[in-house]
Amino acid sequence: MAALRSLLSVGKNAVPVLLRREFHGTAPATLQVTVRDSLNRALDEELERDEKVFLLGEEVAQFDGAYKVSRGLWKKYGDRRVIDTPISEMGFAGIAVGAAMAGLRPICEFMTFNFAMQAIDQIINSAAKTYYMSGGMVPVPIVFRGPNGAAAGVAAQHSQCFAAWYGHCPGLKVVSPWSSEDARGLLKAAVRDENPVIVLENELLYGVAFELSEEAQSKDFVVPLGKAKIERQGNRITLVSHSRMVGICLEAATVLAKEGIECEVINLRSIRPLDIAAIEQSVMKTNHLVTVEGGWPMFGVGAEICAQIMEGSAFNYLDSPVVRVTGTDIPMPYARIFEENTQPQVKDIIVSVKKTLNLKT
Numbered sequence: 318m319a320a321l322r323s324l325l326s327v328g329k330n331a332v333p334v335l336l337r338r339e340f341h342g343t344a345p346a347t348l349q350v351t352v353r354d355s356l357n358r359a360l361d362e363e364l365e366r367d368e369k370v371f372l373l374g375e376e377v378a379q380f381d382g383a384y385k386v387s388r389g390l391w392k393k394y395g396d397r398r399v400i401d402t403p404i405s406e407m408g409f410a411g412i413a414v415g416a417a418m419a420g421l422r423p424i425c426e427f428m429t430f431n432f433a434m435q436a437i438d439q440i441i442n443s444a445a446k447t448y449y450m451s452g453g454m455v456p457v458p459i460v461f462r463g464p465n466g467a468a469a470g471v472a473a474q475h476s477q478c479f480a481a482w483y484g485h486c487p488g489l490k491v492v493s494p495w496s497s498e499d500a501r502g503l504l505k506a507a508v509r510d511e512n513p514v515i516v517l518e519n520e521l522l523y524g525v526a527f528e529l530s531e532e533a534q535s536k537d538f539v540v541p542l543g544k545a546k547i548e549r550q551g552n553r554i555t556l557v558s559h560s561r562m563v564g565i566c567l568e569a570a571t572v573l574a575k576e577g578i579e580c581e582v583i584n585l586r587s588i589r590p591l592d593i594a595a596i597e598q599s600v601m602k603t604n605h606l607v608t609v610e611g612g613w614p615m616f617g618v619g620a621e622i623c624a625q626i627m628e629g630s631a632f633n634y635l636d637s638p639v640v641r642v643t644g645t646d647i648p649m650p651y652a653r654i655f656e657e658n659t660q661p662q663v664k665d666i667i668v669s670v671k672k673t674l675n676l677k678t
Contacts, residue, residue: 346531346534347528347529347530347531348528348529348534349526349527349528349529350497350526350527350529351497351523351524351525351526351527352494352496352497352500352518352519352522352523352524352525352527353384353385353386353523353524354497355497355498355500355501355527355529356386356500356501356504356518356523357385357386357387357388357389357390358501359500359501359504359505359508360372360386360387360390360424360504361389361390361393362505362536363424363504363505363508363509364390364393364394364398364399366536367422367508369420369421369422370398370421370422370423370424370508371397371398371399371400371416371421371422371423371424372387372390372398372399372400372423372424372426373399373400373401373402373409373412373413373423373424373425373426374400374401374402374409374425374426374427374428374463375401375402375403375404375409375426375428376401376428377390377391377399377400377401377402377426378390378391378396378399378400378401379391379401380401382426383428384464384520384523386426386523387399387426405435406427406432406433406435406436407435407436407438407439409425409436410425410433410436410439410440410461411436411439411443413425413439413459414439414440414443414444414447414457414459416459417444417456417457417458417459417513418447418455418457422458422459422460422508423459423460424459424460424462424508425459425460425461425462426462426463427461427462427463428463428464429463429464429465429468429475429520430463430464430465430477430479430517431474431475431476431477433461433463433479440461440483440489440513440515441486441489443457444457444459444461444488444489444513445457445486445487445488445489445513446488448488448512449487449488456511456512457512457513458510458511458512458513459513459514460504460507460508460513460514460516461513461514461515461516462504462507462515462516462518463516463518464518464519464520464523465477465478465479465480465493465517465518465519465560466478466479466480466517466519466520466560466561466611466612467521467611467644467649467656467659467660468520468521469520469521469653469656470651470653470656471649472649472650472651473648473649473650473651476649476656477612477649478517478560478610478611478612478613478644479515479517480493480517480559480560480588480610480612480617480618481588481612481613481616481617481618481621483515483517483588483589484588484589484591484618484621485616488512488513489512489513489514489515489589490507490510490512490513490514490515490542490543490587490589490590491514491515491517491587491588491589492506492507492514492515492516492517492542492586492587492588493517493559493560493585493586493587493588494516494517494518494560494586495522495559495560495561495563495564495584495586496527496563496584497526497527497528497529497533498527498529498530498533498540499540499546499584499586500518500522501529501533501538501540502533502538502539502540503516503540503542503586503587504516505538505539505540506539506540506541506542507542509539510542514542517560517588519560519561521561522560522561540586542587542590543587543590543591543592544586544587544592544595545583545584545585545586545587545592545595545596546583546584546586547581547582547583547584547595547599548563548566548567548582548583548584549567549570549580549581549582550579550581551570551579551580551581551582551603552579552581552602552603553578553579553580553603553605553674554578554580554581554603554605554606554607554670554673554674555580555581555583555596555599555600555602555603555605555606555607556569556570556580556581556582556583556607556608556609556666556670557583557585557596557599557606557607557608557609557619557622558582558583558584558585558608558609558610559584559585559586559588559610559618560611561611562609562610562611562661563582563584565609565661565662565663565666566580566582566609566666567582568663569663569666569667569670570582572663572667573667573670578670578671578674578676580670581599581602581603583595583596583599585618588618591621591622591625593622593625593626593629596622596625596626596631597626597629597630597631598631600626600631600634600635601631601634604634604635604636605635605636605637605673605674606622606626606635606639606640606673607639607640607641607642607666607669607670607673608622608623608639608640608641608642609641609642609643609661609666610641610642610643610644610661611643611644611660611661612643612644613643613644613645613646614641614643614644614646615646617641617643619641619642619643620641622639623639623641626639627639637673637674637675638673640669640672640673642661642665642666642669643661644659644660644661645658645659645660647659
């Protein structure tokens with residue numbers, strides 16, 4: 318009643334003052350958004366932003382995508398922009414590469430990157446090499462995206478990590494998102510890039526919700542390709558990882574922190590180009606390094622990091638050898654208990670950290 322009497326006594330000039338007081342100091346809005354929805358919104362915004370962008374792949378249109386990442390896009394943009402293809406990866410990947418050479422910006426979805434092996438000639442020999450072989454006259458702005466790495470109960474032929482496979486090839490850019498911010502920002506950056514970009518998502522992360530800042534919700538938000546992110550500050554040891562293994566590293570870091578071991582956790586985000594400078598800077602601070610990945614150990618992402626650290630200026634700062642935590646060097650078993658033990662677990666990271674620091678496990 319006091320507020321009402323005040324309003325009546327001063328007349329209409331009081332209304333703006335009351336409104337200003339009510340909305341003063343509102344905190345920036347953050348949302349809990351799943352990786353699936355972040356990818357969906359990124360696709361929607363890029364299709365809306367540029368009419369040259371289109372999406373094609375198996376079941377991406379009328380079925381809304383095998384993992385519902387393209388949900389609602391066919392109804393909004395129609396058959397010309399969201400295209401269902403036959404079950405022929407080499408065929409529709411070739412169509413997408415040709416469209417990119419002709420000036421369009423295709424997003425080619427593989428139901429899983431294991432199926433991309435059927436199209437690897439189009440990806441490597443056509444998409445990755447054409448800009449170089451044409452003397453810079455024919456860019457190939459294309460995105461190849463889909464789930465990568467181990468899922469759950471899909472056995473040896475559907476559980477491979479292709480980060481090292483595609484990271485090996487000049488002419489490609491390769492990114493591997495972990496969080497909703499990663500997924501959104503990296504996909505938008507990939508669509509806008511003038512080079513072929515491989516976006517390695519993870520099936521087990523699609524339904525996981527992460528906090529999305531107000532900045533990351535902007536339609537103009539992108540994550541620069543080739544830049545890593547420090548997810549947790551630490552001064553005792555550096556953990557470097559990508560995709561789902563970033564979360565496993567953070568879990569291990571939380572456990573180790575209770576024992577007084579502060580881990581710095583780096584989310585690579587980008588496999589090629591690799592942000593080796595960020596890793597070197599961290600190693601110069603912590604003097605210890607452990608790499609963690611779901612892929613096989615031979616010639617893997619961790620092996621490349623080890624080599625570059627050894628060859629660079631950070632080598633002299635190491636107080637112990639770099640240790641790799643990887644997937645087991647066997648085809649993925651089908652049985653669940655074996656499957657779980659072929660992928661890095663929190664306990665594996667803890668043991669490796671303590672080994673590196675010469676502590677009892």
